[in-house]
Amino acid sequence: MTETVAGREIGSARRRSEDARLITGRTQWTDNLQLPGMCHVAFLRSPYAHARITGVDAAEARQRPGVVAVFTGADLADEQGSLPCAWPVTEDMRHPDHPPMAVDHVRYVGEPVACVVARDRYAAADALEAIDVDYEPLTPVLDMEQAVADGADLVHADLGTNSSYTWVFENGDLDAALRDAPVLIERRYVQQRLIPTAMEPRAVVCAPEGDGFTLWSATQIPHILRLMLATVTGIPEHRLRVIAPDVGGGFGSKLQVYGEEVLALLLARRLGRPIKWTESRSEGNLTVHHGRDQIQRLTLAAERDGTIRGLKVDLLADMGAYLMLVTPGIPLLGAFMFNGIYKMDAYSFTCTGVFTNKTPTDAYRGAGRPEATFAIERLMDELAAELDLDPIEVRRRNWIRHEEFPYDTIAGLTYDSGNYEAATDKALHLFEYDTLRAEQADRRERRDPVQLGIGVSTFTEMCGLAPSRVLGSLSYGAGGWEHASVRVLPSGKVEVVTGSSAHGQGHETAWAQITADRLGVPFEDVRVLHGDTSVSPKGMDTYGSRSLAVGGIALVNACDKVVDKARRVAAHLLEAAEEDLEFTGGRFSVRGVPDQARTIQEVALAAFAAHDLPDGVEPSLDSDATFDPDNFSFPHGTHLCAVEVDTETGFVRIRSYVAVDDVGLVVNPLIVEGQVHGGLAQGIAQALYEEAVYDAEGNLTTTTMADYLIPSAADLPHFVTDRTETPATTNPLGVKGVGEAGTIASTPAVVNAIVDALRPYGVRDVPMPCTPERVWRALNEQEGSA
Amino acid sequence: MIPAGFEYVRPESVDEAVSALAEAGEDAKVLAGGQSLMPLLRMRLAYPEVLVDLDRVAELREIRDLGDALFIGAMATHHQVMRDPLVRRHAPLIAQATATVADPATRHRGTFGGALAHADPAGDLPAVALALDAVCNVRSARGSRDVPAADFFVDWLTSALEPDELLTGVTVPKLGPGWGTHYEKFHRTAQSWAVVGVACAVRRERDAVADVRVALTNMGAAPVRATAVERSLEGVPVSDGAFRSAAEHAADGTAPPGDLHGSPDYRAHLAQVLTRRALTAASAR
């Protein structure tokens, strides 16, 4: 049931009201906070990927000027607890202790081993150099395939294995499909390790206040963080207030409970003074959780006409050295997506989580779905090449047709809606597909040193995380609902509180647009509050493209409750029956007697004064609501990418990129466009530029932005974006979510295009990121073997 | 990413600057635009005791016409150099290469002299200075000396400057009629450093190559002239084939580095492709 509101605000491309302060920096980032008596903390970090700590001598550091205190892991061992993992994906999952500061072992380069608290950042940094740590180096475990082989060195000796868990999902008779299908496409793809690069580095400030503590953090999850800090430290939850002030991006990296956050709280408690820590970019590259890092072994079984029979997926997923907040669950979010938009009758998915001596991994924009989408979309292109079919045609033969929705997929989900035909037709038209294919043929014919390639990605994804019942069935430690409250103040202005925690998504604008339409008040009269556990008492925060599809619906529910209450009050004031009232444009009027009316602002004042309220109606016009979705939402779309590959140097230039996305109803087209552009940039970056590289000793070699390359606008094409609008049927707005779609869709589109350009040379894969050297090598290996 | 402590002096003239350097001895460092030095300080890879900041030495920012040469003051910023009419007219290779350096923010602070004094083999301007036979003008409390570019770049991050010496500017001979130049930079993103770069100047007489200079960025510990390419082209008629076969010698005698952006053999290959392209573009003018 979709009851789309045709208001003035929903659908309007308003500029984001928060941008002026975010862009000019005239706002409160965590690192801007200055509190009286505040001390600064700096962390000494392990230079070894794997070692035993045999001694720490901090005596000299304690004597350094400006130093207030020095703590080692041993000093805090009794109170620091273990960092939480909220997602025990199997009953026998191996879950090592994870002290915020290492006590006797270090297991990745960058793990904190000691810290200096000083009067300023400079004194803290200087004193770090005076701490002497003795290490006894151990062999680092760096390669996942070797890590799970017999006799491997162990990251956690006490666990007896480097495998954290193996998780299996099976549906249909895959053995039969593999046995009988005439076409088998077998591939091994590697999802390289990525480093989420938010504009704002992590920062935390913690201050003792009265009988509790206030902790400011550049986090995506103030609510979850509060609960977890209480659990880890034993400080009662009601004595903790967590504030996420303006936060400059996260992409999942701030969906975490970091050791530095726990330690800031412990230090503030020990010393009775405010504590601040802000990471540097290099420190961040070492220690924010990383993303992706999977080895995928895939087998796609198909008929000669291209009909898919089944798919087998075998994953090794790198957990890094420890399990963090949702580490083990991330690859499993992909379990439901490897089938993509296609019909098949057999599917098997096995994932083993592997410990290595590297930075822990966790959610990064897309979280499990980009990896899955890459695999299936690459395989579809490989199938097309094998059968000499157009890649669009092979997809058409397999995708769920629009009249087949709702559709129960082989991976156990119910896709509620979609129209892959419409999105694809639109994309093909905008892309000028046939013209580009003709140019490609011409360049091939001429043996042009610059070859043209065309890549297709017809993706879907699951977002709007998540139905609490489904999370429960996957053993996740919490629910997936969201909360909102709406207060119409006595003056008629409106305050909206959301449990979503915006960190760049533009909630303050979109939430005000929804509220303005639902209540019939001016956009300017609505203020959106978020990110402070004292202001927003409950919530599940922002990740998984959930804010609008879950939090936005909670807001709709809260608005509707306010209108219901206002209707009772208005009916009473107008001496009319509730059923006789119409509510439009913020006015309740008696049907047929339009000048007998009360505005919602008048009702709010009456509810505040409470002089004359109907029986059983409590004073004040406000409400609280939550929303727990019944199902995920399933954005989809068709992305087409054309690349020019310089076969002499291996350089890849994106010539054109068309993205037609279906994200359901759009509240603000400008925000959607921004999310798509940013998402595309990040997905393209995985295809072409980004990779966290470790050397043979386990040192991260990409600690600066000269080595960890991210693209700027100068490296990206002019994106052509458009939409189809198939409303989600599982929420009253028909919205789906757009935060991750661009990232999920674009990586395979780009790699498919590169491989398409090079297919005449015998190339059928280039490992990511497809650097110029790798493209050149792929060409050379073919020439060498031909 | 916090530098260790240091003393800071801010002279207002060259004389003051060189005496500050003389006084401070071995442990002083000149601070120009700071775009290379600040990262080294912040990563604690350099621990100078004194920084001599040239920001206020106005005379070092000048760009002057010397008749048959240009003088580019060491403190002229990249932004200033790439827009300067004299540079664009008489040393377009410098303007073209400078426009590929980093990003606008970095180009507003980073300086021509700093880019040479830093002697980073991955920097674009050392190879350009080498290709143009530029001369580095050096001052210290002990006196002045001129160091040809060919002798200035000694090793990785090592120039011929002594600790008490200041690079005051660079004299760049004007190229006369018949010359064409081109800088061919290969980098992975617009803001990143050259994997390999080729600075090239060609003088044509009728249809033959009368004079040619080719210098390579990031093909060794210091920028190098591709002498084998130069030798094989002198006096040869201009043709694609001639450029192609000459360019095959681009990596001869080089020892290119291997890093995340390219292995030594990939760099050697790139040097050949880029040299051919640079020769073609330079001689097309």
Ligand SMILES: Cc1cc2nc3c(=O)[nH]c(=O)nc-3n(C[C@H](O)[C@H](O)[C@H](O)COP(=O)(O)OP(=O)(O)OC[C@H]3O[C@@H](n4cnc5c(N)ncnc54)[C@H](O)[C@@H]3O)c2cc1C
């Ligand atoms: C993000 C980024 C990207 C970059 N990309 C490129 C690029 O693509 N190509 C490129 O070529 N460069 C690049 N650079 C470097 C840039 O060009 C620097 O500006 C330049 O290398 C150094 O110039 P500076 O004025 O900043 O010198 P500083 O950093 O101040 O000094 C560098 C060194 O030179 C010495 N020095 C400086 N001036 C003098 C002088 N007059 N006399 C004696 N010694 C002196 C200093 O003591 C120091 O050792 C990049 C820099 C950054 C930050």
